[in-house]
Amino acid sequence: MSKPIRIHPANSRIFEFRGKPLVLVCATEHYDAVMNRPFDYARYLADAHEKRQTLTRLFMLFREQQSHCNPYSTCKPESPDYVAPYLRVGPGKALDWQPQYDLDCDNPEFYERLHGFLSLASDYGIIVEVVLLSNTYGDNVWMLNPLNAANNMNEIEPIPWMEYNTLRHQKLFERQLAHVRRIVMETNRYDNIIYEICNEPGGNFAGNAHHPSKEEVDDWQKAIARTIREVEADLPNKHLIVGQEAFIYEPWEQCSDLSFGEFCIDVVNMHPLPNTTYGGRGYNMGEFMSKQLRLRELRDYCLATKDEHKPLNLDEDNVASQYKDYDGWTIHRKRAWMTLISGCHYDYIDFSINIYLETGTPASQKHIRTWMKHLSEFVHSIDLAAARPLTDVVKEEPINTVTSALGIPGSDYCIYIADERELTEDGSGEWIAASRLCVDLPEGEYLVRCFDPVSGLYAPALCMRGGAEMWINLPDFRHDLTVRISNISKLIGRREGGSYNGNGYAKCRHGMGVSIEPQL
Structure with a gap:
Protein backbone atom coordinates (compact mmCIF):
# COMPACT_ATOMS: atom_id res chain seq x y z
CA MET A 1 0.00 0.00 0.00
CA SER A 2 1.32 3.45 -0.90
CA LYS A 3 1.57 6.30 1.58
CA PRO A 4 -1.70 8.07 2.41
CA ILE A 5 -2.91 11.14 0.56
CA ARG A 6 -0.87 14.15 1.58
CA ILE A 7 -0.56 17.86 0.87
CA HIS A 8 1.41 18.25 -2.35
CA PRO A 9 5.05 19.17 -1.61
CA ALA A 10 5.18 21.56 -4.58
CA ASN A 11 1.78 23.18 -4.03
CA SER A 12 0.32 23.33 -0.54
CA ARG A 13 -3.18 24.11 -1.83
CA ILE A 14 -3.68 20.74 -3.51
CA PHE A 15 -2.97 17.10 -2.69
CA GLU A 16 -0.71 14.32 -3.85
CA PHE A 17 -2.19 10.83 -4.03
CA ARG A 18 -0.35 7.79 -5.32
CA GLY A 19 2.29 10.00 -6.89
CA LYS A 20 -0.10 12.33 -8.77
CA PRO A 21 -1.53 15.80 -8.08
CA LEU A 22 -5.16 15.70 -6.94
CA VAL A 23 -8.02 18.13 -6.50
CA LEU A 24 -11.00 17.02 -4.42
CA VAL A 25 -14.30 17.45 -6.25
CA CYS A 26 -17.58 15.61 -5.95
CA ALA A 27 -21.32 15.52 -6.16
CA THR A 28 -21.80 12.94 -3.44
CA GLU A 29 -24.54 11.17 -1.50
CA HIS A 30 -25.39 12.41 1.97
CA TYR A 31 -22.60 10.62 3.85
CA ASP A 32 -24.32 7.59 5.39
CA ALA A 33 -23.53 5.03 2.71
CA VAL A 34 -22.27 2.62 5.38
CA MET A 35 -24.85 3.19 8.10
CA ASN A 36 -27.94 3.01 5.88
CA ARG A 37 -28.42 -0.71 5.33
CA PRO A 38 -30.44 -0.67 2.06
CA PHE A 39 -27.93 1.63 0.34
CA ASP A 40 -25.96 -0.25 -2.32
CA TYR A 41 -22.62 1.50 -1.89
CA ALA A 42 -20.92 -0.63 -4.56
CA ARG A 43 -23.31 0.74 -7.18
CA TYR A 44 -22.80 4.27 -5.89
CA LEU A 45 -19.00 4.07 -5.92
CA ALA A 46 -18.91 2.55 -9.41
CA ASP A 47 -20.86 5.53 -10.72
CA ALA A 48 -18.74 8.02 -8.74
CA HIS A 49 -15.64 6.49 -10.32
CA GLU A 50 -17.14 6.65 -13.81
CA LYS A 51 -17.96 10.32 -13.16
CA ARG A 52 -14.33 10.96 -12.11
CA GLN A 53 -15.37 12.04 -8.61
CA THR A 54 -12.35 12.18 -6.33
CA LEU A 55 -14.02 12.54 -2.91
CA THR A 56 -16.85 11.22 -0.80
CA ARG A 57 -17.70 11.83 2.86
CA LEU A 58 -18.70 9.18 5.37
CA PHE A 59 -20.29 9.79 8.78
CA MET A 60 -19.21 7.35 11.48
CA LEU A 61 -21.98 7.97 14.03
CA PHE A 62 -24.28 10.83 13.07
CA ARG A 63 -27.79 10.43 11.69
CA GLU A 64 -30.45 13.08 11.34
CA GLN A 65 -34.13 13.69 10.68
CA GLN A 66 -35.83 14.95 7.58
CA SER A 67 -37.12 18.51 7.81
CA HIS A 68 -39.15 20.91 5.70
CA CYS A 69 -35.97 22.19 3.99
CA ASN A 70 -33.62 19.22 4.29
CA PRO A 71 -34.66 16.39 1.96
CA TYR A 72 -34.89 12.72 2.74
CA SER A 73 -31.46 11.20 2.22
CA THR A 74 -29.10 8.39 3.11
CA CYS A 75 -28.33 10.34 6.29
CA LYS A 76 -31.90 9.81 7.48
CA PRO A 77 -32.29 6.02 7.62
CA GLU A 78 -35.36 4.36 9.04
CA SER A 79 -34.52 3.23 12.55
CA PRO A 80 -34.49 -0.54 11.75
CA ASP A 81 -32.06 0.20 8.86
CA TYR A 82 -29.58 2.28 10.87
CA VAL A 83 -26.32 0.34 11.19
CA ALA A 84 -24.47 1.84 14.16
CA PRO A 85 -20.94 1.00 15.34
CA TYR A 86 -22.53 -0.62 18.42
CA LEU A 87 -24.85 -3.58 18.82
CA ARG A 88 -28.43 -3.09 19.93
CA VAL A 89 -28.95 -5.57 22.73
CA GLY A 90 -31.95 -4.36 24.78
CA PRO A 91 -34.02 -5.40 26.58
CA GLY A 92 -34.66 -1.69 27.20
CA LYS A 93 -35.85 0.55 24.38
CA ALA A 94 -33.98 3.50 22.94
CA LEU A 95 -35.79 6.72 22.07
CA ASP A 96 -36.43 5.46 18.53
CA TRP A 97 -38.24 2.40 20.02
CA GLN A 98 -35.51 0.03 18.90
CA PRO A 99 -33.40 -1.93 21.45
CA GLU A 112 -17.95 -5.18 7.51
CA ARG A 113 -19.73 -2.43 5.58
CA LEU A 114 -17.07 0.13 6.54
CA HIS A 115 -14.21 -2.00 5.22
CA GLY A 116 -16.18 -2.93 2.13
CA PHE A 117 -16.79 0.73 1.36
CA LEU A 118 -13.22 1.92 2.04
CA SER A 119 -11.66 -0.99 0.13
CA LEU A 120 -13.81 -0.42 -2.94
CA ALA A 121 -13.24 3.34 -2.80
CA SER A 122 -9.52 2.60 -2.63
CA ASP A 123 -9.73 0.39 -5.71
CA TYR A 124 -11.38 3.29 -7.53
CA GLY A 125 -8.90 5.87 -6.22
CA ILE A 126 -11.63 7.84 -4.43
CA ILE A 127 -10.68 9.76 -1.28
CA VAL A 128 -12.99 9.19 1.70
CA GLU A 129 -13.38 11.88 4.33
CA VAL A 130 -14.10 9.85 7.46
CA VAL A 131 -16.20 12.12 9.70
CA LEU A 132 -15.67 10.95 13.25
CA LEU A 133 -18.16 13.11 15.16
CA SER A 134 -20.70 15.85 14.54
CA ASN A 135 -22.72 18.69 15.96
CA THR A 136 -26.08 17.41 17.24
CA TYR A 137 -28.05 20.61 16.40
CA GLY A 138 -31.06 20.13 18.68
CA ASP A 139 -33.08 17.79 20.85
CA ASN A 140 -34.68 15.88 17.95
CA VAL A 141 -31.34 14.92 16.42
CA TRP A 142 -29.67 14.30 19.79
CA MET A 143 -32.46 11.80 20.56
CA LEU A 144 -31.15 9.61 17.71
CA ASN A 145 -27.53 9.46 18.91
CA PRO A 146 -26.29 6.16 20.43
CA LEU A 147 -24.29 8.22 22.96
CA ASN A 148 -27.44 9.81 24.35
CA ALA A 149 -27.85 8.34 27.85
CA ALA A 150 -31.41 7.23 27.10
CA ASN A 151 -30.26 5.16 24.12
CA ASN A 152 -27.68 2.92 25.78
CA MET A 153 -27.22 0.76 28.87
CA ASN A 154 -23.78 2.13 29.78
CA GLU A 155 -24.57 4.79 32.41
CA ILE A 156 -23.43 7.87 30.51
CA GLU A 157 -24.43 11.24 31.95
CA PRO A 158 -27.69 12.69 30.57
CA ILE A 159 -26.80 16.05 29.03
CA PRO A 160 -28.37 18.92 27.05
CA TRP A 161 -27.62 18.47 23.34
CA MET A 162 -25.41 21.55 23.12
CA GLU A 163 -22.89 20.11 25.61
CA TYR A 164 -22.08 17.12 23.40
CA ASN A 165 -19.06 18.82 21.77
CA THR A 166 -17.34 19.75 25.03
CA LEU A 167 -15.11 18.32 27.74
CA ARG A 168 -17.76 18.87 30.45
CA HIS A 169 -18.89 15.27 30.93
CA GLN A 170 -16.14 12.76 31.61
CA LYS A 171 -18.07 9.54 30.90
CA LEU A 172 -19.42 10.85 27.62
CA PHE A 173 -16.05 12.22 26.58
CA GLU A 174 -14.36 8.88 27.28
CA ARG A 175 -16.94 7.17 25.07
CA GLN A 176 -16.25 9.69 22.31
CA LEU A 177 -12.53 9.02 22.59
CA ALA A 178 -13.10 5.27 22.55
CA HIS A 179 -15.13 5.67 19.36
CA VAL A 180 -12.39 7.79 17.75
CA ARG A 181 -9.64 5.33 18.74
CA ARG A 182 -11.62 2.39 17.41
CA ILE A 183 -12.29 3.99 14.03
CA VAL A 184 -8.73 5.25 13.61
CA MET A 185 -7.20 1.88 14.49
CA GLU A 186 -9.65 0.06 12.23
CA THR A 187 -9.03 2.32 9.22
CA ASN A 188 -5.32 3.12 9.51
CA ARG A 189 -4.48 0.65 6.75
CA TYR A 190 -6.11 2.75 4.00
CA ASP A 191 -4.19 5.30 1.96
CA ASN A 192 -7.34 6.96 0.57
CA ILE A 193 -8.79 8.45 3.75
CA ILE A 194 -8.64 11.71 5.66
CA TYR A 195 -10.18 12.28 9.11
CA GLU A 196 -12.59 15.09 9.94
CA ILE A 197 -12.87 15.79 13.67
CA CYS A 198 -16.42 17.14 13.74
CA ASN A 199 -19.00 18.17 11.19
CA GLU A 200 -20.18 21.76 11.76
CA PRO A 201 -18.92 22.49 15.30
CA GLY A 202 -20.54 25.55 16.89
CA GLY A 203 -20.63 27.57 20.10
CA ASN A 204 -21.76 30.89 21.63
CA PHE A 205 -25.54 30.65 21.61
CA ALA A 206 -26.85 33.92 23.03
CA GLY A 207 -29.23 33.66 25.99
CA ASN A 208 -28.53 29.99 26.75
CA ALA A 209 -26.56 29.40 29.93
CA HIS A 210 -25.81 25.78 28.99
CA HIS A 211 -24.36 26.58 25.60
CA PRO A 212 -20.57 26.32 25.42
CA SER A 213 -18.37 29.06 24.08
CA LYS A 214 -16.61 28.79 20.76
CA GLU A 215 -13.33 28.38 22.66
CA GLU A 216 -14.74 25.50 24.70
CA VAL A 217 -15.82 23.64 21.57
CA ASP A 218 -12.40 24.23 20.02
CA ASP A 219 -10.70 22.84 23.13
CA TRP A 220 -12.78 19.70 22.68
CA GLN A 221 -11.75 19.50 19.02
CA LYS A 222 -8.09 19.84 19.97
CA ALA A 223 -8.47 16.92 22.39
CA ILE A 224 -9.97 14.77 19.62
CA ALA A 225 -7.13 15.74 17.25
CA ARG A 226 -4.52 14.84 19.88
CA THR A 227 -6.16 11.44 20.27
CA ILE A 228 -5.96 10.80 16.52
CA ARG A 229 -2.26 11.72 16.53
CA GLU A 230 -1.57 9.58 19.60
CA VAL A 231 -3.28 6.51 18.13
CA GLU A 232 -1.48 6.86 14.80
CA ALA A 233 1.89 7.40 16.47
CA ASP A 234 2.18 3.62 16.90
CA LEU A 235 0.57 2.71 13.57
CA PRO A 236 2.07 2.48 10.07
CA ASN A 237 0.18 5.38 8.47
CA LYS A 238 -0.29 9.04 9.39
CA HIS A 239 -3.37 10.69 7.91
CA LEU A 240 -4.41 14.28 7.32
CA ILE A 241 -6.86 15.83 9.79
CA VAL A 242 -9.46 18.16 8.30
CA GLY A 243 -12.05 20.43 9.85
CA GLN A 244 -12.80 23.96 10.95
CA GLU A 245 -12.77 26.07 14.07
CA ALA A 246 -16.14 26.36 15.78
CA PHE A 247 -18.60 28.86 14.34
CA ILE A 248 -20.60 31.33 16.43
CA TYR A 249 -24.36 30.77 16.59
CA GLU A 250 -25.45 34.27 17.66
CA PRO A 251 -24.70 36.65 16.12
CA TRP A 252 -23.92 34.23 13.29
CA GLU A 253 -20.28 34.17 12.19
CA GLN A 254 -18.28 31.37 10.59
CA CYS A 255 -14.71 32.35 11.39
CA SER A 256 -11.77 30.93 9.45
CA ASP A 257 -8.57 32.81 10.39
CA LEU A 258 -7.76 30.39 13.22
CA SER A 259 -8.50 27.43 10.95
CA PHE A 260 -5.81 28.57 8.52
CA GLY A 261 -3.46 29.33 11.41
CA GLU A 262 -2.24 27.19 14.28
CA PHE A 263 -5.45 25.25 14.74
CA CYS A 264 -5.21 21.45 15.03
CA ILE A 265 -6.03 20.64 11.38
CA ASP A 266 -4.10 20.12 8.16
CA VAL A 267 -6.93 20.97 5.73
CA VAL A 268 -9.62 23.63 6.15
CA ASN A 269 -13.24 22.57 5.54
CA MET A 270 -15.56 25.56 5.25
CA HIS A 271 -19.24 25.28 4.40
CA PRO A 272 -19.95 28.16 2.00
CA LEU A 273 -22.41 30.25 4.04
CA PRO A 274 -23.17 33.90 4.89
CA ASN A 275 -20.75 35.89 7.04
CA THR A 276 -17.86 33.51 6.61
CA THR A 277 -15.04 35.72 7.85
CA TYR A 278 -11.38 35.92 6.94
CA GLY A 279 -8.89 38.74 7.31
CA GLY A 280 -11.42 41.10 8.84
CA ARG A 281 -14.03 40.72 6.09
CA GLY A 282 -17.26 38.74 5.94
CA TYR A 283 -18.20 36.87 2.76
CA ASN A 284 -21.84 36.07 1.98
CA MET A 285 -21.53 32.85 0.00
CA GLY A 286 -25.25 32.04 0.05
CA GLU A 287 -27.86 30.91 2.54
CA PHE A 288 -28.75 27.29 3.21
CA MET A 289 -31.20 25.86 0.63
CA SER A 290 -31.83 29.33 -0.79
CA LYS A 291 -31.18 28.84 -4.52
CA GLN A 292 -28.79 31.78 -4.34
CA LEU A 293 -25.73 31.90 -6.59
CA ARG A 294 -23.46 34.42 -4.80
CA LEU A 295 -20.69 33.58 -7.24
CA ARG A 296 -18.52 36.67 -6.79
CA GLU A 297 -18.49 36.36 -3.00
CA LEU A 298 -17.55 32.69 -3.27
CA ARG A 299 -14.74 33.55 -5.71
CA ASP A 300 -13.47 36.38 -3.53
CA TYR A 301 -13.31 34.19 -0.42
CA CYS A 302 -11.36 31.50 -2.25
CA LEU A 303 -8.90 34.04 -3.65
CA ALA A 304 -8.53 35.84 -0.33
CA THR A 305 -7.08 32.64 1.16
CA LYS A 306 -4.91 31.71 -1.84
CA ASP A 307 -1.60 32.41 -0.06
CA GLU A 308 -2.41 30.24 2.94
CA HIS A 309 -0.50 26.99 3.34
CA LYS A 310 -3.48 24.74 4.01
CA PRO A 311 -5.82 23.47 1.29
CA LEU A 312 -9.33 24.92 1.39
CA ASN A 313 -12.27 22.62 0.70
CA LEU A 314 -15.68 24.26 0.26
CA ASP A 315 -17.34 21.35 1.96
CA GLU A 316 -21.00 20.31 1.83
CA ASP A 317 -22.35 23.08 -0.36
CA ASN A 318 -26.12 23.12 0.18
CA VAL A 319 -27.05 26.49 -1.26
CA ALA A 320 -29.42 24.89 -3.80
CA SER A 321 -29.11 21.15 -3.23
CA GLN A 322 -32.75 20.80 -2.13
CA TYR A 323 -33.76 21.74 -5.68
CA LYS A 324 -33.27 18.65 -7.80
CA ASP A 325 -33.87 20.54 -11.03
CA TYR A 326 -31.97 22.21 -13.85
CA ASP A 327 -31.72 25.58 -12.10
CA GLY A 328 -30.43 24.13 -8.83
CA TRP A 329 -27.93 21.92 -10.61
CA THR A 330 -26.75 24.82 -12.77
CA ILE A 331 -26.06 26.88 -9.64
CA HIS A 332 -23.91 24.09 -8.22
CA ARG A 333 -22.09 23.53 -11.51
CA LYS A 334 -21.13 27.19 -11.59
CA ARG A 335 -20.09 27.25 -7.92
CA ALA A 336 -18.01 24.09 -8.39
CA TRP A 337 -16.19 25.51 -11.43
CA MET A 338 -15.56 28.84 -9.74
CA THR A 339 -14.20 27.12 -6.64
CA LEU A 340 -11.76 24.89 -8.49
CA ILE A 341 -10.55 27.57 -10.90
CA SER A 342 -9.95 29.73 -7.82
CA GLY A 343 -7.56 27.09 -6.49
CA CYS A 344 -9.77 25.28 -3.96
CA HIS A 345 -11.75 22.03 -3.59
CA TYR A 346 -15.50 21.41 -3.69
CA ASP A 347 -18.08 19.03 -2.23
CA TYR A 348 -21.78 19.22 -3.12
CA ILE A 349 -24.52 16.98 -1.68
CA ASP A 350 -26.42 15.41 -4.57
CA PHE A 351 -29.79 14.63 -3.01
CA SER A 352 -30.86 12.75 -6.14
CA ILE A 353 -28.75 9.88 -4.76
CA ASN A 354 -30.60 7.80 -2.19
CA ILE A 355 -31.41 4.24 -1.24
CA TYR A 356 -32.52 2.41 -4.38
CA LEU A 357 -31.26 5.43 -6.39
CA GLU A 358 -27.54 4.97 -5.86
CA THR A 359 -26.61 6.55 -9.20
CA GLY A 360 -29.19 9.33 -9.00
CA THR A 361 -32.07 9.89 -11.36
CA PRO A 362 -31.99 9.94 -15.18
CA ALA A 363 -32.16 13.74 -15.02
CA SER A 364 -29.29 14.09 -12.52
CA GLN A 365 -27.22 11.63 -14.56
CA LYS A 366 -27.76 13.76 -17.67
CA HIS A 367 -27.05 17.03 -15.91
CA ILE A 368 -25.17 17.55 -12.63
CA ARG A 369 -23.43 14.19 -12.51
CA THR A 370 -22.14 14.45 -16.07
CA TRP A 371 -21.23 18.11 -15.59
CA MET A 372 -19.13 17.24 -12.54
CA LYS A 373 -17.33 14.60 -14.60
CA HIS A 374 -16.42 17.25 -17.20
CA LEU A 375 -15.11 19.52 -14.44
CA SER A 376 -12.96 16.82 -12.85
CA GLU A 377 -11.50 15.80 -16.21
CA PHE A 378 -10.78 19.40 -17.15
CA VAL A 379 -9.10 20.40 -13.90
CA HIS A 380 -6.95 17.27 -13.83
CA SER A 381 -5.71 18.04 -17.35
CA ILE A 382 -3.90 21.06 -15.83
CA ASP A 383 -0.38 20.78 -14.42
CA LEU A 384 -1.79 21.22 -10.92
CA ALA A 385 1.51 21.09 -9.07
CA ALA A 386 2.66 24.19 -10.97
CA ALA A 387 -0.70 25.96 -11.36
CA ARG A 388 -1.82 28.83 -9.15
CA PRO A 389 -4.77 31.25 -9.10
CA LEU A 390 -3.86 34.14 -11.42
CA THR A 391 -5.44 37.42 -10.34
CA ASP A 392 -3.66 39.71 -12.82
CA VAL A 393 -4.50 38.02 -16.14
CA VAL A 394 -8.07 39.20 -16.73
CA LYS A 395 -8.12 42.97 -17.20
CA GLU A 396 -11.78 43.33 -18.18
CA GLU A 397 -14.61 40.80 -18.02
CA PRO A 398 -17.89 40.78 -19.93
CA ILE A 399 -20.81 42.63 -18.41
CA ASN A 400 -22.91 40.61 -15.93
CA THR A 401 -20.14 38.05 -15.51
CA VAL A 402 -17.53 37.14 -12.94
CA THR A 403 -14.25 35.45 -13.84
CA SER A 404 -11.45 33.52 -12.23
CA ALA A 405 -8.20 32.23 -13.68
CA LEU A 406 -5.98 29.28 -12.81
CA GLY A 407 -2.80 28.34 -14.56
CA ILE A 408 0.92 28.68 -15.11
CA PRO A 409 2.19 32.10 -16.26
CA GLY A 410 3.53 31.99 -19.79
CA SER A 411 2.33 28.42 -20.29
CA ASP A 412 -1.33 27.61 -19.61
CA TYR A 413 -4.24 29.85 -18.60
CA CYS A 414 -7.71 28.56 -17.72
CA ILE A 415 -10.24 31.37 -17.37
CA TYR A 416 -13.74 30.58 -16.14
CA ILE A 417 -16.44 33.11 -17.10
CA ALA A 418 -19.90 32.85 -15.54
CA ASP A 419 -23.10 34.87 -15.54
CA GLU A 420 -23.26 36.08 -11.94
CA ARG A 421 -26.90 37.19 -11.98
CA GLU A 422 -29.22 35.58 -9.46
CA LEU A 423 -32.28 33.67 -10.66
CA THR A 424 -34.40 36.54 -9.36
CA GLU A 425 -32.62 39.14 -11.51
CA ASP A 426 -33.67 40.17 -15.01
CA GLY A 427 -31.61 38.44 -17.68
CA SER A 428 -30.44 35.51 -15.58
CA GLY A 429 -30.02 32.44 -17.78
CA GLU A 430 -30.36 34.40 -21.01
CA TRP A 431 -27.69 34.46 -23.70
CA ILE A 432 -24.65 36.63 -23.10
CA ALA A 433 -24.00 37.90 -26.59
CA ALA A 434 -21.26 39.92 -28.32
CA SER A 435 -19.04 39.84 -25.24
CA ARG A 436 -15.32 40.42 -25.00
CA LEU A 437 -12.59 39.36 -22.59
CA CYS A 438 -9.44 41.43 -22.10
CA VAL A 439 -6.29 39.63 -20.91
CA ASP A 440 -2.62 40.36 -20.34
CA LEU A 441 -0.22 37.69 -21.60
CA PRO A 442 3.56 37.44 -21.86
CA GLU A 443 5.09 37.46 -25.32
CA GLY A 444 4.67 34.20 -27.20
CA GLU A 445 2.39 32.28 -29.54
CA TYR A 446 -0.77 30.84 -27.99
CA LEU A 447 -3.69 28.61 -28.84
CA VAL A 448 -7.04 29.95 -27.62
CA ARG A 449 -9.97 27.57 -27.20
CA CYS A 450 -13.38 27.63 -25.59
CA PHE A 451 -14.37 24.72 -23.34
CA ASP A 452 -18.03 24.07 -22.62
CA PRO A 453 -18.74 22.96 -19.01
CA VAL A 454 -22.05 21.40 -20.10
CA SER A 455 -20.93 19.28 -23.08
CA GLY A 456 -17.32 18.78 -21.97
CA LEU A 457 -16.08 19.71 -25.45
CA TYR A 458 -13.60 22.19 -26.84
CA ALA A 459 -14.40 24.48 -29.74
CA PRO A 460 -11.83 24.87 -32.57
CA ALA A 461 -8.67 26.72 -31.59
CA LEU A 462 -7.29 30.00 -32.87
CA CYS A 463 -3.75 31.31 -32.67
CA MET A 464 -2.86 34.60 -31.01
CA ARG A 465 0.28 36.44 -30.04
CA GLY A 466 0.73 37.44 -26.43
CA GLY A 467 0.82 41.00 -25.21
CA ALA A 468 -0.83 43.55 -22.96
CA GLU A 469 -4.58 44.12 -23.21
CA MET A 470 -5.38 41.43 -25.73
CA TRP A 471 -9.09 41.37 -26.60
CA ILE A 472 -10.82 38.04 -27.20
CA ASN A 473 -14.29 38.00 -28.76
CA LEU A 474 -16.30 35.29 -27.04
CA PRO A 475 -19.07 33.19 -28.58
CA ASP A 476 -22.61 33.76 -27.36
CA PHE A 477 -23.13 31.65 -24.25
CA ARG A 478 -25.56 30.91 -21.46
CA HIS A 479 -24.48 30.68 -17.82
CA ASP A 480 -20.80 29.84 -18.23
CA LEU A 481 -17.83 29.23 -20.48
CA THR A 482 -14.15 28.45 -20.00
CA VAL A 483 -11.38 29.92 -22.14
CA ARG A 484 -8.08 28.04 -22.25
CA ILE A 485 -5.00 29.82 -23.54
CA SER A 486 -1.99 27.56 -24.07
CA ASN A 487 1.53 28.45 -25.14
CA ILE A 488 2.11 26.60 -28.41
CA SER A 489 5.75 25.83 -27.62
CA LYS A 490 4.64 24.06 -24.42
CA LEU A 491 2.19 21.90 -26.35
CA ILE A 492 4.70 20.43 -28.79
CA GLY A 493 4.87 16.69 -28.29
CA ARG A 494 1.83 16.71 -26.03
CA ARG A 495 -1.81 15.87 -26.37
CA GLU A 496 -4.00 17.74 -23.94
CA GLY A 497 -7.32 16.91 -22.37
CA GLY A 498 -10.73 17.89 -23.66
CA SER A 499 -12.01 16.36 -26.88
CA TYR A 500 -8.88 16.69 -29.01
CA ASN A 501 -8.50 13.62 -31.19
CA GLY A 502 -5.63 14.52 -33.50
CA ASN A 503 -7.94 15.91 -36.17
CA GLY A 504 -9.18 18.99 -34.38
CA TYR A 505 -11.63 19.95 -31.64
CA ALA A 506 -15.31 19.18 -31.53
CA LYS A 507 -17.68 22.12 -31.36
CA CYS A 508 -18.88 23.13 -27.93
CA ARG A 509 -22.45 23.77 -26.88
CA HIS A 510 -22.25 27.37 -28.10
CA GLY A 511 -21.44 26.28 -31.65
CA MET A 512 -18.43 28.47 -32.29
CA GLY A 513 -15.08 29.43 -30.95
CA VAL A 514 -13.37 32.66 -30.07
CA SER A 515 -12.00 35.33 -32.36
CA ILE A 516 -9.07 37.62 -31.69
CA GLU A 517 -9.14 41.35 -32.17
CA PRO A 518 -6.01 42.63 -33.90
CA GLN A 519 -3.76 44.90 -31.89
CA LEU A 520 -3.60 48.50 -33.02
Missing part, protein backbone atom coordinates in the same frame (compact mmCIF):
# COMPACT_ATOMS: atom_id res chain seq x y z
CA GLN A 100 -30.86 0.05 23.47
CA TYR A 101 -27.19 -0.01 22.48
CA ASP A 102 -24.36 -1.62 24.42
CA LEU A 103 -21.40 0.70 23.78
CA ASP A 104 -19.01 -2.08 24.83
CA CYS A 105 -20.18 -4.33 21.98
CA ASP A 106 -18.92 -3.59 18.48
CA ASN A 107 -21.36 -4.21 15.66
CA PRO A 108 -19.72 -6.58 13.13
CA GLU A 109 -22.11 -5.50 10.38
CA PHE A 110 -20.98 -1.88 10.69
CA TYR A 111 -17.30 -2.76 10.35
